[in-house]
Amino acid sequence: MHEVALGQxxxxxxxxxTSGDERWMGMCCLxxxxxxxxxxxxxxxxxxxxxxxxxxxxxxxxxxxxxEQMQAEMAMVQVEQLDRLxxxxxHRNVSVVHALHNNIHDAVLEAEKAxxxxxxxxxxxxxxxxxxxxxxxxxxxxxxxxxALYYLGRADEICQTPYLWHIKMTRIVLALxxxxxxxxxxxxxxVIQNTTNTKILVVSHMSIARTHLCLGRLxxxxxYFEQALLFAQKAVMHDFIHMNQEYLFLVFQRLxxxxxxxxxFKRMQLHIGADLHGSFVDVHRSYMDDRFTQEEATALVDxxxxxxxxxxxDLEIMRVLMYRCRMLLRHSPxxxxxxxxxxxxxxxxxxxxxxxxxxxxxxxxxxxxLDTRYPGLIPTLDENQVQVLTLEQERILxxxxxxxxxxxxxxxVVVYLLLHGKVSLQNIISHVFQDLEPQKARNYFxxxxxxxxxxxxxxxxxYDKNTRLYSIESGHPIMLDIKQLLESQxxxxxxxxxxxxxxxxxxxxxxxxx
Numbered sequence: 001m002h003e004v005a006l007g008q009x010x011x012x013x014x015x016x017x018t019s020g021d022e023r024w025m026g027m028c029c030l031x032x033x034x035x036x037x038x039x040x041x042x043x044x045x046x047x048x049x050x051x052x053x054x055x056x057x058x059x060x061x062x063x064x065x066x067x068e069q070m071q072a073e074m075a076m077v078q079v080e081q082l083d084r085l086x087x088x089x090x091h092r093n094v095s096v097v098h099a100l101h102n103n104i105h106d107a108v109l110e111a112e113k114a115x116x117x118x119x120x121x122x123x124x125x126x127x128x129x130x131x132x133x134x135x136x137x138x139x140x141x142x143x144x145x146x147x148a149l150y151y152l153g154r155a156d157e158i159c160q161t162p163y164l165w166h167i168k169m170t171r172i173v174l175a176l177x178x179x180x181x182x183x184x185x186x187x188x189x190x191v192i193q194n195t196t197n198t199k200i201l202v203v204s205h206m207s208i209a210r211t212h213l214c215l216g217r218l219x220x221x222x223x224y225f226e227q228a229l230l231f232a233q234k235a236v237m238h239d240f241i242h243m244n245q246e247y248l249f250l251v252f253q254r255l256x257x258x259x260x261x262x263x264x265f266k267r268m269q270l271h272i273g274a275d276l277h278g279s280f281v282d283v284h285r286s287y288m289d290d291r292f293t294q295e296e297a298t299a300l301v302d303x304x305x306x307x308x309x310x311x312x313x314d315l316e317i318m319r320v321l322m323y324r325c326r327m328l329l330r331h332s333p334x335x336x337x338x339x340x341x342x343x344x345x346x347x348x349x350x351x352x353x354x355x356x357x358x359x360x361x362x363x364x365x366x367x368x369x370l371d372t373r374y375p376g377l378i379p380t381l382d383e384n385q386v387q388v389l390t391l392e393q394e395r396i397l398x399x400x401x402x403x404x405x406x407x408x409x410x411x412x413v414v415v416y417l418l419l420h421g422k423v424s425l426q427n428i429i430s431h432v433f434q435d436l437e438p439q440k441a442r443n444y445f446x447x448x449x450x451x452x453x454x455x456x457x458x459x460x461x462x463y464d465k466n467t468r469l470y471s472i473e474s475g476h477p478i479m480l481d482i483k484q485l486l487e488s489q490x491x492x493x494x495x496x497x498x499x500x501x502x503x504x505x506x507x508x509x510x511x512x513x514x
Contacts, residue, residue, distance in 0.1 A: 019048035
């Protein structure tokens with residue numbers, strides 16, 4: 001078991017596969033996330049007389065959205081006649097059914113039955129790790145993280161097959177979901193180097209990308225989401241296709257790559273229906289579409305919220321509430337504070353402040369309002385700070401590492417905006433680009449604006465259409481060394497922006513030194 005690629009290769013050599021061969025080929029396909037082929041082989045096995053294939057069809061029909069067929073197969077299975085391995089598979093599959101219907105209590109009970117049954121089965125070393133991973137996921141969902149980690153550790157000890165890399169991937173995701181970022185990127189890269197399993201490759205690439213988002217590194221996250229999407233498309237993994245498309249849409253939008261964002265959003269809309277993915281598309285559409293009235297945008301999001309409350313879990317509900325705030329800020333600003341209140345109430349009641357952490361980089365206004373009115377509700381990463389150093393040096397650090405700026409005047413532009421808040425283009429040109437012709441200065445500024453968004457990603461220069469002013473926006477706290485001096489009215493002999501000869505910089509140096 002778990003040599004699934006080898007299993008597929010061996011199946012291809014069989015002249016006359018038996019019903020058992022068809023069933024195990026279907027399980028190999030499912031392990032590789034090829035649901036369509038898994039269904040084909042499971043149905044063939046059943047038609048050839050392998051009644052135990054109904055166990056596999058229960059899970060398959062659920063995954064492909066056919067609940068009626070799933071119920072019919074569940075009724076066909078005579079559990080008491082199954083051997084221990086197949087009884088464990090049965091209880092684990094029923095556990096998955098309960099979990100996907102958000103019935104975590106019964107899901108845990110079924111998973112624990114599978115664990116008890118497999119104890120004395122000859123196939124213990126092969127199938128027990130799968131059961132333990134299922135138990136771990138359910139325990140983590142119910143908040144019992146320490147016990148979940150214990151089960152994963154036990155699975156790691158028992159496992160003697162390539163499924164070990166799935167276990168390690170699961171540990172990575174569990175750590176990431178609880179904001180433990182240390183070592184995630186390195187561990188995920190190790191998994192990528194040691195597996196050919198498509199699902200594991202997708203999730204590992206996504207884990208690296210999500211870690212970059214948590215740290216505000218939008219540009220670094222992008223290629224990992226793109227690679228995960230390629231793997232998911234190749235294997236026709238619909239859920240992962242939608243997830244990576246949504247992440248890329250949000251990354252492009254935040255980086256100001258609006259043409260790429262629109263193209264990705266169109267792709268997101270191609271294969272959705274009345275499901276959770278469709279609900280998230282509606283939430284984003286309510287924000288993007290300028291044709292919506294306040295009432296229409298609000299109704300669309302409320303419809304999506306009602307759907308995820310019925311069919312989704314806490315994470316999905318929280319995400320809709322988060323992006324609902326963004327829609328309100330744009331279409332119904334008078335109701336923005338109420339939307340943030342609803343979000344804060346949900347987070348408090350469900351104790352889920354650690355969830356969706358990577359999404360905050362896309363929602364700086366919502367995060368800022370939450371932090372202002374509900375201080376301490378959302379946890380922070382202590383190291384997650386941008387430092388802008390201007391005295392005797394010109395450096396930007398993130399988590400202690402240097403951030404390279406693409407153009408020579410970029411540093412001065414960033415510092416000028418941080419010091420002055422919201423500024424007109426004319427003021428930027430006259431102060432920062434005083435030696436250039438106005439048109440060349442405008443072009444240079446917009447080039448810097450674009451490069452900061454596309455190649456840096458920690459912060460962006462944003463334009464307010466209403467005030468026609470520019471400012472710096474970031475999902476992370478920014479520490480500007482000179483600002484601390486100015487606020488405390490301290491003097492210094494250190495030179496501010498030593499490479500700049502702009503008049504405003506010279507005036508600032510005189511102010512600091514007098």
